[in-house]
Amino acid sequence: MKFGTKAIHAGVHPDEATGAIMTPIYQTSTYVQPEVGVNKGYAYSRTQNPTRHALEKNIAALENGKYGACFGSGLAAIDCVLKMLNPGDEVISTNDLYGGTYRIFKTIFEKYGIKFHFIGMENAANIENFVNENTRLIWVETPTNPMMNIIDIIATAALAKKHKITLAVDNTFATPYLQNPLDLGADIVMHSATKYLGGHSDVVMGALVCNDEKIATEMYRIQNSSGAVTGPMDSFLVLRGIKTLHLRMERHCENGEKIAQFLAQHPRVEKVYWPGFENHPNHEIAKTQMRGFGGMISFSFKGNKIEDALKTLKRVTVFALAESLGGVESLIGHPVTMTHASIPKEEREKAGIVDSLIRLSVGIEDIEDLINDLEQALK
Numbered sequence: 001m002k003f004g005t006k007a008i009h010a011g012v013h014p015d016e017a018t019g020a021i022m023t024p025i026y027q028t029s030t031y032v033q034p035e036v037g038v039n040k041g042y043a044y045s046r047t048q049n050p051t052r053h054a055l056e057k058n059i060a061a062l063e064n065g066k067y068g069a070c071f072g073s074g075l076a077a078i079d080c081v082l083k084m085l086n087p088g089d090e091v092i093s094t095n096d097l098y099g100g101t102y103r104i105f106k107t108i109f110e111k112y113g114i115k116f117h118f119i120g121m122e123n124a125a126n127i128e129n130f131v132n133e134n135t136r137l138i139w140v141e142t143p144t145n146p147m148m149n150i151i152d153i154i155a156t157a158a159l160a161k162k163h164k165i166t167l168a169v170d171n172t173f174a175t176p177y178l179q180n181p182l183d184l185g186a187d188i189v190m191h192s193a194t195k196y197l198g199g200h201s202d203v204v205m206g207a208l209v210c211n212d213e214k215i216a217t218e219m220y221r222i223q224n225s226s227g228a229v230t231g232p233m234d235s236f237l238v239l240r241g242i243k244t245l246h247l248r249m250e251r252h253c254e255n256g257e258k259i260a261q262f263l264a265q266h267p268r269v270e271k272v273y274w275p276g277f278e279n280h281p282n283h284e285i286a287k288t289q290m291r292g293f294g295g296m297i298s299f300s301f302k303g304n305k306i307e308d309a310l311k312t313l314k315r316v317t318v319f320a321l322a323e324s325l326g327g328v329e330s331l332i333g334h335p336v337t338m339t340h341a342s343i344p345k346e347e348r349e350k351a352g353i354v355d356s357l358i359r360l361s362v363g364i365e366d367i368e369d370l371i372n373d374l375e376q377a378l379k
């Protein structure tokens with residue numbers, strides 16, 4: 001099946017009891033067993049629930065993977081990957097990543113004896129300098145949040161294979177519509193389904209997809225043992241959201257391109273970060289591994305004054321000042337005080353997250369309204 005058909009049909013089928021075309025919300029914790037040890041595939045909803053199961057199969061199909069698992073948040077999905085490691089293991093992670101991912105690595109897993117190296121990955125060859133006999137995981141986010149750097153998944157996967165290291169890719173920004181890391185050689189793909197997969201800013205959820213049976217066994221063991229699962233109502237909402245993922249992504253990409261171009265020619269704007277520009281440092285890699293450039297854009301002001309960013313955030317009327325991204329509505333945020341506040345200033349600035357940086361999640365509204373809004377806010 002092609003992408004749009006999979007988004008609508010993969011993993012779901014009309015309800016056997018009633019013929020309902022939409023997957024029912026199986027709002028139940030347990031399942032009656034006709035006799036001990038006999039059930040219909042479901043025993044307890046932490047272990048598995050039919051609505052969640054349909055969603056897990058759907059997301060796995062979109063990522064061209066065999067095994068999918070959904071969690072109570074994107075961070076719970078990341079938590080599951082990290083729990084596959086042991087004390088003494090080392091992780092190489094991009095240094096330009098979602099602040100919450102940095103926080104869980106540094107403040108939760110470091111104290112259990114896992115060592116993290118946060119490095120620039122724009123040049124994949126640099127990763128090899130940090131590999132040693134304890135390296136077990138490479139953590140990649142591409143495009144990165146919020147600098148929109150592009151990391152070469154094929155080159156990183158080759159390096160990971162050579163050293164027998166697991167490669168996990170956070171595919172939240174690109175979505176499976178624009179990029180499929182497993183096809184490019186990654187072992188695990190991770191999503192904050194809160195964002196584009198759900199698409200309507202009404203759910204917090206995470207997902208993992210993989211092809212390897214051994215990784216899948218660990219993933220399901222940890223999902224069930226740690227219990228950070230998502231509920232049936234949220235599973236239904238994300239299943240419904242995904243049915244229009246391909247249509248929404250087309251419009252996010254179209255609007256994103258127009259806004260990036262508008263900002264690039266604006267006299268007050270210093271730099272625009274968007275992988276679709278030919279002068280983006282890894283534009284050629286983006287073109288190889290992505291099918292479009294998405295609706296996430298960051299930009300900074302000439303003079304780099306924090307007040308310029310804060311004033312703009314106050315003045316917008318269509319863009320909403322809020323955390324998160326990937327919903328139908330356009331959002332605007334200030335990484336330094338919002339999404340990336342948990343990263344120390346020194347680390348932030350190394351990655352280019354300066355005081356005047358603004359991040360946009362361009363929604364699917366009419367482009368004229370979005371540009372007019374930015375124009376009046378930037379005046």
Ligand SMILES: Cc1ncc(COP(=O)(O)O)c(C=O)c1O
Nearest residue numbers: 073074075098145172192194205
């Ligand atoms: C790229 C990325 N990864 C992971 C997460 C964490 O996901 P959640 O907020 O669903 O826990 C986020 C949240 O903003 C994100 O932007």
